Amino acid sequence: MSIMTSIEEAIQLVKKHSRPLSKSTYKPVEKAGGYKLFENIYAPINMPPFRQSAMDGYALHLNDSLTYHFVGEVKAGDAHQPVLKQGEAVRIFTGAPVPDTANAVIMQEKVIVNGNTISIQNKVGVNANIRPLGEQVKKGELALAKNTKLTPAAIGYLSSLGISEVEVFKKPSIALITTGNELVEAGTDLVYGKIYESNSRMLLSALYSLKFYDVNIHKVEDDYDKTLSKLDTVIDENDLVIITGGISVGDYDFVGKALSALGVAEHFYKVKQKPGKPLFFGTKKNTVVFALPGNPAAALTCFYVYVYIALQKMMGHEAVELPRVEARSVSRFKKFGDRPQFLKAVWNNGDVEILEGQSSAMQQTFAISNALVFMREDLLNIEIGDTVEVILLPV
Incomplete structure (x- = not known):
């Protein structure tokens, strides 16, 4: 034998x-989730690609007073570049390009508007609330390293860099x-x-x-x-x-x-x-x-x-086994023989129910299972309230 x-x-x-x-194979970035990068990816652009407002408010060319002259606005997506003199401000919105002649953004809640004049409550520091050019990554820098698993966040990041296709492990x-x-x-x-x-x-x-x-x-x-x-x-x-x-x-x-x-x-x-x-x-x-x-x-x-x-x-993943947790059994089970056994079960928030019909041909029981209870070789009986080892299935 x-x-x-x-x-x-x-x-x-x-x-x-x-x-x-x-x-390796090439995948459209939107279909690359779950794959791992085959090669390093370097940023093709700066991100952000321009100085960017971090909030809705006013972009200022700072002066020594708390009063500024209002001269226009810049929305997200605008391409124009207002030229601000010292003591001037433009209305600005989150994600909009900050004019080169502005050196701070103040949030709208701290501004009082009176016609073409705005008053701020407190002085703000240079570059306050401005996301600098290339804050996330600069052009030519490593964006994501080889073997990085592409999560939804990674897909979004690559898309923000204008990358439409990636080389991944097949x-x-x-x-x-x-x-x-x-x-x-x-x-x-x-x-x-x-x-x-x-x-x-x-x-x-x-x-x-x-x-x-x-x-x-x-x-x-x-x-x-x-x-x-x-x-x-x-x-x-x-x-x-x-x-x-x-x-x-x-x-x-x-x-x-x-x-x-x-x-x-x-x-x-x-x-x-x-x-x-x-x-x-x-x-x-x-x-x-x-x-x-x-x-x-x-x-x-x-x-x-x-x-x-x-x-x-x-796939080159590090976590290769299904997760195992401990749970409280709400069922009794008696094992016959000395072989370890995987029992079809339903796990729910720390409790696990061992189902009837544990035969290797029984599909009906497996059809409603979301877990396997692992019964080791030396364990002959499971009683209600016992702590058991549970393998969580990807269902």
């Missing part, structure tokens, strides 16, 4: 053998392969002995929710030569291959044999866990290969615990 890999060791092996992609190309002669497509008649195939759509949805869109779905019959041929092609053409089913040791399970024949390096096969014991992880050259169990709930559990890590590593 082969020795099963522990969960902890399996996670470390996935981290070790899943490496950041070295490929996200992995992914192949989803389902196996099984018993599987038929939804929308067709279900004859006796057949079941509707769900793993591909389930995993495709999980990938899309994580913003991985370069995904192709393949179906292969329970036939060794066809399995070998299909795997040979997709491993050669993709960065990540996810197979569901056919990885056990039944007479019609050909995935393991085909992977071995193709020279895929096995890093582990069979993990001491429930669900998802028959889990394979390997690599060939730069392609990462997972063979997940065919049972849907087991396949999705393995996706979140292991495949998710590989995806984050391939």
Whole structure:
């Protein structure tokens, strides 16, 4: 009997053998969220590109008195440059260009207007309330460094610099392969002995929710030569291959044999866990290969615990595991056997409910879950009020 890999060791092996992609692609800046920069970006302009008013008020050419002569206004977007003599002021608005001959802005709440004259309550300092040219970044300076993850704020910042396209690390190309002669497509008649195939759509949805869109779905019959041929092609053409089913040791399970024949390096096969014991992880050259169990709930559990890590590593991210928190159980559960177990659950503000129907084939329970309770090997019972470890799912 082969020795099963522990969960902890399996996670470390996935981290070790899943490496950041070295490929790049160009993306419109508005579609680059979540990607990491492939190269440094240097500012093509000063930001702000002119001296800018920080508030609504009056731009002043300072003098020694508290009274100024009002000579006009400058709105945001105006291109004209009023020339102010000492003791003159213009009405100005937030974001508007400050005239070169003005050396301070005073907020409107501190000004009294009397015809063409304004009086200020207190003297203001030179350059008060003026955003200087290039305050955020000067032309030619480093705007964002390579490997920066592009958040919504970063997208806004790059757009403010007039940048419309960025070079980013390419996200992995992914192949989803389902196996099984018993599987038929939804929308067709279900004859006796057949079941509707769900793993591909389930995993495709999980990938899309994580913003991985370069995904192709393949179906292969329970036939060794066809399995070998299909795997040979997709491993050669993709960065990540996810197979569901056919990885056990039944007479019609050909995935393991085909992977071995193709020279895929096995890093582990069979993990001491429930669900998802028959889990394979390997690599060939730069392609990462997972063979997940065919049972849907087991396949999705393995996706979140292991495949998710590989995806984050391939993107070069530092936080690669789903968040884990402690929560108070509002349910009882008794574990049978010595395998650690991932339990489908609903987490809500510090409390967690362990659901009925924990079988690896039970999709209905998973459909309403937003978390997994991790029940370690030495823990046999969970009682109401116990503190348990919870993996929060990206749902």
